[in-house]
Amino acid sequence: MAATGRASRRKFKPAFLAAQLAQLLPQFPEVTVCVAFSGGADSTALLGALAALGEPHLKVRAVHVDHQLHAHSRRWSAHCRRLAARLGVPLTVRRVQVAQETGTSPEAAARAARYAALAGSLAAGEVLLTAHHEDDQLETVLLQLLRGAGVAGLAAMPAIAPFAAGQLARPLLGVPRRELRAWAEHAGLPWIEDPSNEREDFDRNYLRARVLPLLAQRWPAAAATIARGARHAAEAQRLLDELACEDCARAQAGAALSVPVLRRLTPERRKNALRWFIARAGVRTPPARRLEEIASAMLAAALDTHPFVAWDDVRIQRSAGLLRLTSARRPTSTPPVAAAVVREWPWQRQRRLRLPGAAGSLVLRSDPRGPIDLDALGPQLTVRGRQGGERLRTVAGGVRRSLKGLLQEARVPAEERAGLPLIFRGDTLVAVADLFLDASVRAGATARRRGRIHHQRP
Numbered sequence: 001m002a003a004t005g006r007a008s009r010r011k012f013k014p015a016f017l018a019a020q021l022a023q024l025l026p027q028f029p030e031v032t033v034c035v036a037f038s039g040g041a042d043s044t045a046l047l048g049a050l051a052a053l054g055e056p057h058l059k060v061r062a063v064h065v066d067h068q069l070h071a072h073s074r075r076w077s078a079h080c081r082r083l084a085a086r087l088g089v090p091l092t093v094r095r096v097q098v099a100q101e102t103g104t105s106p107e108a109a110a111r112a113a114r115y116a117a118l119a120g121s122l123a124a125g126e127v128l129l130t131a132h133h134e135d136d137q138l139e140t141v142l143l144q145l146l147r148g149a150g151v152a153g154l155a156a157m158p159a160i161a162p163f164a165a166g167q168l169a170r171p172l173l174g175v176p177r178r179e180l181r182a183w184a185e186h187a188g189l190p191w192i193e194d195p196s197n198e199r200e201d202f203d204r205n206y207l208r209a210r211v212l213p214l215l216a217q218r219w220p221a222a223a224a225t226i227a228r229g230a231r232h233a234a235e236a237q238r239l240l241d242e243l244a245c246e247d248c249a250r251a252q253a254g255a256a257l258s259v260p261v262l263r264r265l266t267p268e269r270r271k272n273a274l275r276w277f278i279a280r281a282g283v284r285t286p287p288a289r290r291l292e293e294i295a296s297a298m299l300a301a302a303l304d305t306h307p308f309v310a311w312d313d314v315r316i317q318r319s320a321g322l323l324r325l326t327s328a329r330r331p332t333s334t335p336p337v338a339a340a341v342v343r344e345w346p347w348q349r350q351r352r353l354r355l356p357g358a359a360g361s362l363v364l365r366s367d368p369r370g371p372i373d374l375d376a377l378g379p380q381l382t383v384r385g386r387q388g389g390e391r392l393r394t395v396a397g398g399v400r401r402s403l404k405g406l407l408q409e410a411r412v413p414a415e416e417r418a419g420l421p422l423i424f425r426g427d428t429l430v431a432v433a434d435l436f437l438d439a440s441v442r443a444g445a446t447a448r449r450r451g452r453i454h455h456q457r458p
Contacts, residue, residue, distance in 0.1 A: 012172075012179040014049040020171040024160045025127060029058040033127045033169075036118055037062040037091065039080045039192040042131035045180040046172065048189045050129075051087040063121045065114045066095045069196075076192050083189065094121060107202055119164035124349055126166040132157055135177040138223040139207050141230050146203075148288075155234035156227075162366035165351050176223065241369060243269065244276030255410045255435035256322040263299050271295045278316070280369055281325050281434070282454055286311045298323075324410065345381040345423070353383060355421055362421060362433075363454045370452035372431075373443040382424045390422060392429045396439040403429070406436055421455065 022028045035050065037043045050060050064080040066073050077093045084091035094117040098109050122128055137156050144153035160169050172180065184191060200206045215222050247269060251261035257277060262270055274295055278285050285291065286309065294309050298318055301307045308317035316325050345353045345362070353362045362383065366374070390403040407417050412435070423431040430438045433455035443450045 012045065012049070012175050012183045014052040017046070017049045017171060018053055018055070020174075021169070024169050024171060025167075029053075029055045031127055032059040032061070032123070032125070033129050034118075034122060035060065035062040035089075036114075036128060036130045037064050037080055037084065038131075038194075039064065039076050039083070040131075040194065041181045041184055041191040042133060042172070042177065044083065044189050044191040045184040045187075046129060046131040047084070047089060048087060048184060048187050051089055052187070061090045061092070063118060064091060064093045065117045066093055067098050067110050067113060068095055069098060069110065070194070076194075079190075079192055092121060094118075105203070107204065122164040122166050124165040124351065128163055128166065128168045130168065130170050131172055131180070132170045133172045133175045133177050133180060134223045134227055135208075135212070137173050137227045137230060138212065139204050141226050142207055142211070143203060151233050151237045151240060154230060155237050156230040158234065162368060165366075167366070173227065174224075240272055241276060244273045247273040248277050248280075253322055253409060255412070256324045259299055259318060259321045259323060262295075262323070267295065270299070276369075278314075278325065280371065280452070282365065282367070282452055283314045283325075284312055286314075294323075322410065324412075343383045345383055346379070347377065347381055348379060355383070359419055359421065360456045362423070363456060364451055365454065366449065367452045368450055370450035371437055371443055372441055372451045372453065373447040374449040374451045375447070376441045377430070378425045381430070382426075383421050384424070386418060386420060386422060390429050390432075392432070392436060392438040394436060394439060396442070398439070403432060403436075406432075410435065423453070 018029070021033075025031055033050070035043065035047050037047055047060075047062055050058070062080075062084050064077055066077050070076075081091055081093070096113040096117050098106075098113045118128055140156045141154060144156065147153070157170055157173065159171070159173055160167060162168075196202070197205055198209075200209055212222075219225070247265060248257065251257045251273065257273075262273065265273060271291055274291060275285050286294070290309050290311050294316055298307050298309060298316075301318060303320055306317065306319055308315055310316075314325065316323060343353060343355070347353075347364050351364050355361055364372075386403070388404075391400040392403065392406075393400045394406070403422075407420075412420075420433045420435070422429055422433075425441070428438065428440065430441045431453055434453050
């Protein structure tokens with residue numbers, strides 16, 4: 001991140017882009033990158049500079065997402081095809097339908113559809129490059145502040161992060177918008193001007209048109225300074241995550257958290273731990289009001305009650321002295337994974353495995369906060385249903401415990417137990433759906449690559 005912060009003091013050019021990518025991607029230039037190419041000035045500069053590198057070991061392709069929201073969207077797709085062909089870069093056009101849900105802004109709905117299309121386009125191990133720049137980072141931080149975001153929100157956009165089956169890199173976070181436009185113009189690269197960028201009813205556009213020019217008049221270095229503040233927030237968030245990991249480890253009871261242990265934490269640490277526990281499950285954290293309800297009223301409820309809090313498709317429920325996270329749309333019974341059916345899972349090239357019958361699927365995702373050490377999994381896993389007598393060691397140095405006992409201790413309903421897929425590395429049971437992990441694959445402080453398993457129920 002420090003390198004991107006110094007970018008604004010230099011003129012953007014292909015050699016500078018190569019230096020940024022080399023810092024973000026240790027394998028550069030022997031890597032395959034996919035550029036999110038809108039056809040606007042920023043992504044045009046990014047794609048043009050990559051093409052100008054002429055690096056033989058760097059494989060570059062592009063994806064253009066047509067949201068079909070503007071009458072000229074097909075013309076824009078055609079423009080992107082022509083420019084990509086001129087630059088010698090293969091281009092894929094993905095058309096999407098933007099479904100706006102109640103309470104969701106048009107910007108958010110389009111963004112969700114766009115990233116879903118980009119995620120579906122990314123191959124295993126591939127790196128998605130976006131043209132987010134210094135001014136975008138400034139806008140993001142200000143919007144997060146206006147929405148009352150916490151430290152994680154103020155950390156804004158990271159320069160590198162796991163994404164779909166690969167990674168997402170933003171090598172231009174330290175480059176001002178004006179430098180990208182100046183380079184594209186100098187290189188003779190035409191770009192599209194989307195008229196929706198002029199609509200001031202969109203929050204980001206209003207900031208860009210009305211607020212930021214005044215801010216820049218008074219504080220010319222505001223973008224670079226606030227980007228530095230975002231990096232400080234990211235460092236603070238990493239410390240909070242480390243503290244939450246330690247607190248959750250002490251409270252862990254199988255796939256659940258111990259209520260008495262959580263209640264011994266200060267209110268701030270309790271909410272931090274709960275936020276981390278929920279995020280670690282790969283779901284959206286609840287609104288502040290819901291999180292406060294979980295951390296206070298739910299934990300203080302009588303032991304003979306079974307309170308719960310639900311949001312989106314997520315439900316966190318207290319049963320006696322344990323908190324469990326489940327799907328809010330959990331079926332009354334889970335179809336079993338046939339014990340006789342064994343599925344081989346070459347997870348390194350096939351991150352999703354469909355299970356037999358109506359038992360759903362397993363998905364293994366890269367995640368810097370994930371509990372799994374991906375390097376410890378081995379090249380291939382085997383999945384089968386319960387047969388009885390299975391055991392695993394959930395704590396390093398501890399005893400191997402029976403799966404039956406772990407499921408009972410975690411209060412997993414009896415009707416769900418038969419439907420749990422068991423994941424083996426050779427003859428060792430390493431994971432039980434997304435509930436339990438064997439210590440042999442649990443990520444420690446030195447783990448280079450982390451991930452998590454999701455059991456997607458039907």
